[in-house]
Ligand SMILES: O=C(O)C1=C[C@@H](OP(=O)(O)O)[C@@H](O)[C@H](O)C1
């Protein structure tokens with residue numbers, strides 16, 4: 210297992226002496242990297258992944274696939290430039306052990322892959338991984354023909370007893386607690402004997418852009434996918450069985466990890482440029498252009514990237530974040546510094562993320578003098594003058610970056626365990642001080 214960083218260390222969050230003015234190269238997308246790894250591992254020929262994110266979550270994904278026999282080698286992309294991973298698919302083998310850490314993508318996307326292996330694959334991870342919902346994947350895989358021993362918990366730890374193939378076919382799931390249940394089944398489905406027809410039967414379905422990302426990436430490697438958007442039934446996705454192509458894919462910057470840097474421009478009335486911001490993307494972070502504009506900034510997509518400029522004013526917002534839940538901590542941090550109240554809605558499922566994010570944000574912002582209350586499905590934030598103090602992170606990367614945003618304008622904020630940002634952005638402290646010219 211990768212060690213968890215020491216939880217007691219305190220990082221004095223840098224205070225911005227004026228408006229920030231910086232260009233920040235944001236590392237690759239976690240969600241794209243981990244989907245690309247799975248699809249490349251299931252392909253019928255080798256593929257390349259250029260500018261992959263190298264962080265705890267993606268190294269765990271690579272480690273899990275390697276444990277099942279997939280080759281993932283360091284190299285340069287087929288055009289001879291840039292850092293890359295070469296992925297060499299192989300027969301999937303058990304016995305194997307997969308450490309999921311606290312990566313939702315690893316704990317949900319790899320069990321369907323393991324169902325295709327020729328022996329038992331054991332899954333375990335951080336204590337929090339035992340609490341995060343997995344029943345949608347477990348129940349669906351069983352309905353599709355897999356044998357899984359989870360001790361009746363419906364959660365980790367568990368063993369998937371692969372026998373080299375999975376029937377597949379139609380299955381109903383309730384994915385209201387995580388869109389990753391749907392993505393997990395779709396990603397491996399081209400390799401199921403009958404493909405899959407996933408029908409979501411729950412009341413709500415969060416993070417739709419992430420499901421669109423799954424569908425787009427499947428199609429890009431040759432899979433046939435029918436979706437509600439392509440004229441199919443609402444809440445039904447169909448994947449036809451078939452071989453996947455090995456591709457040479459360049460990973461986009463992680464737009465959700467661009468959030469703290471854009472927020473820095475917003476709360477200091479400065480300017481930040483994010484190079485390589487994609488003109489079209491399924492990443493939920495693209496919604497920041499609209500959300501942070503409504504909160505007081507302005508942005509322009511240029512040849513240099515996204516140029517985001519703060520006006521000096523920060524406004525509250527009333528917004529449904531159900532499609533883009535992972536942006537909630539950063540938006541809450543900005544909202545705590547705004548000139549009017551905010552209501553963040555549609556994110557009840559965040560209680561089951563890396564930590565209970567609604568409780569954690571409420572507690573930590575209030576500990577700095579804020580006035581945040583939890584609602585049934587989100588947060589109500591009334592800005593108040595904040596003061597310094599310790600901002601606990603609960604091993605949640607986005608809590609750490611949220612605290613850093615507040616620390617830019619509130620003196621004396623100390624982030625506990627900033628190293629937890631290694632889940633998706635190990636360079637965060639350096640990128641942050643670099644942005645400030647420190
Ligand atoms: O599929 C993905 O890559 C993700 C989907 C979302 O999960 P949930 O639907 O569980 O919120 C998101 O919050 C997570 O950070 C990444």
Ligand SMILES: C=C(OP(=O)(O)O)C(=O)O
Nearest residue numbers: 311312313314535562563
């Ligand atoms: C919810 C998140 O991650 P995970 O992939 O572990 O669900 C996140 O990155 O905000």
